[in-house]
Amino acid sequence: MNDSMAQPDEALVPLDVSxxxxxxxWMSAVAISLLFLIAGLWKITDAPSAAVRLTQALVPEVLSLxxxxxxxxxxxxxxxxxxxxxxxxxxxxxxxxxxxxFMVYIGVFYGQLRGEECNCFPWVxxxxxxxxxxxDAVMLVLAALAGVWAKPVTGSRRSAALILAAVSVFAxxxxxxxxxxxxxxxxxxxxxxxGQPYSLEHGRVLIYFFDAECLHCLHVGRRLAEYxxxxxxxxxAPVQRxxxxxxxxxxxxxxxxxxxxxxLLRQTFPFVDVPAAVAxxxxxxxxxxxxxxxxxxxLRSLGFIR
Numbered sequence: 419m420n421d422s423m424a425q426p427d428e429a430l431v432p433l434d435v436s437x438x439x440x441x442x443x444w445m446s447a448v449a450i451s452l453l454f455l456i457a458g459l460w461k462i463t464d465a466p467s468a469a470v471r472l473t474q475a476l477v478p479e480v481l482s483l484x485x486x487x488x489x490x491x492x493x494x495x496x497x498x499x500x501x502x503x504x505x506x507x508x509x510x511x512x513x514x515x516x517x518x519x520f521m522v523y524i525g526v527f528y529g530q531l532r533g534e535e536c537n538c539f540p541w542v543x544x545x546x547x548x549x550x551x552x553x554d555a556v557m558l559v560l561a562a563l564a565g566v567w568a569k570p571v572t573g574s575r576r577s578a579a580l581i582l583a584a585v586s587v588f589a590x591x592x593x594x595x596x597x598x599x600x601x602x603x604x605x606x607x608x609x610x611x612x613g614q615p616y617s618l619e620h621g622r623v624l625i626y627f628f629d630a631e632c633l634h635c636l637h638v639g640r641r642l643a644e645y646x647x648x649x650x651x652x653x654x655a656p657v658q659r660x661x662x663x664x665x666x667x668x669x670x671x672x673x674x675x676x677x678x679x680x681x682l683l684r685q686t687f688p689f690v691d692v693p694a695a696v697a698x699x700x701x702x703x704x705x706x707x708x709x710x711x712x713x714x715x716x717l718r719s720l721g722f723i724r
Contacts, residue, residue, distance in 0.1 A: 443567035446560040447500045450513050453557065454497035461490030462589040466708045467690035474534070474634055474691070476527050479711040487589055492516060494585050500564055504572045505581075510565025517558045521551060603703040605696075606686060609679040611653060616675070619701040622650040622722050625683060626674070627694045630662035635693040638710045639670035642695075645714065646724040655680040657692055697722055 461468040468486035473479050496516060500509025524531060524546055531546040544550055605618040626642065628635040642652070652674035656663045663676045677683070687696045687706060695707040697720055704720050707713050717723045 439567040443564050446564035447506055450561050450564060451497045451501040454493045454513060458490045458493030458497055461486050462494060463592045465593045470691050470708050479709060487593060491585050491589050495582050498581055505578055506568035507565045507571050510561045513561040514558055517554050521554050605698045605701050606682055609677050611675045611677045618698055623698045624650055624652050624722060625696050626654045627657055627692050628654060629657050629692050630659050630666040632692055638693045639672050643670050643672040648724045650722045653677050655683055
């Protein structure tokens with residue numbers, strides 16, 4: 419009779435929880451790894467555009483490019499480490515530190531950045547506000563779960579250092595390729611300026627892409643207005659709210675014509691975000707400016723300003 423019945427001691431054996439903890443650690447690690455790899459690889463492969471986004475987030479322009487490359491390396495390194503079981507705890511720690519750093523930075527500049535896009539991850543629109551901190555807090559919890567329930571680190575520091583070195587080399591090679599893109603892209607023969615055909619085939623023309631509601635675009639516009647342009651023509655191309663373009667010129671003091679062919683020009687000379695400018699001479703691109711800290715020297719060397 420006793421043999422056919424479950425014994426009390428057997429009924430009270432606790433369930434093995436190691437299985438679901440391992441599964442939860444894996445799911446959390448994959449989610450964090452995906453987010454950080456996307457963010458990091460985007461910054462690595464297009465550092466100039468990432469630097470523009472960081473400038474919009476109030477990072478000083480002179481530091482924005484080094485910061486973009488460094489963040490890209492750190493995020494990619496964290497994404498790789500947290501995906502590898504033997505390094506998962508290190509990856510979780512690094513991911514958590516980066517998330518805390520982001521939250522602290524946004525918190526310090528919250529008053530100035532509130533309502534603006536945080537530009538943390540490509541293709542993901544997140545405005546700075548309470549939801550931003552909630553989202554990062556959720557990611558912080560996932561990083562913690564991935565690390566707490568992971569096995570102790572078993573890999574050598576040398577192996578982790580080799581991964582970091584590989585990511586760093588990839589970042590530097592990608593940056594070198596980005597800044598040595600060939601020039602000479604032909605501009606459209608004519609565009610519409612102030613309702614009339616406007617030739618780009620002869621002489622020097624600087625086309626400045628801007629958003630009239632972008633403070634950084636306003637500051638750059640005022641800086642451009644101070645240069646001696648000589649016989650260089652300036653055309654401004656509003657990326658949105660074209661009805662504000664005239665007021666933008668009045669606020670900056672920039673003497674320029676206004677084009678309505680922004681979409682055509684942006685397709686010809688692609689960039690991620692404003693402010694941006696393209697220098698054209700005799701119908702061909704000479705330079706694409708995504709940062710303006712050293713723009714004066716470059717424009718002077720090209721002969722666009724005196």
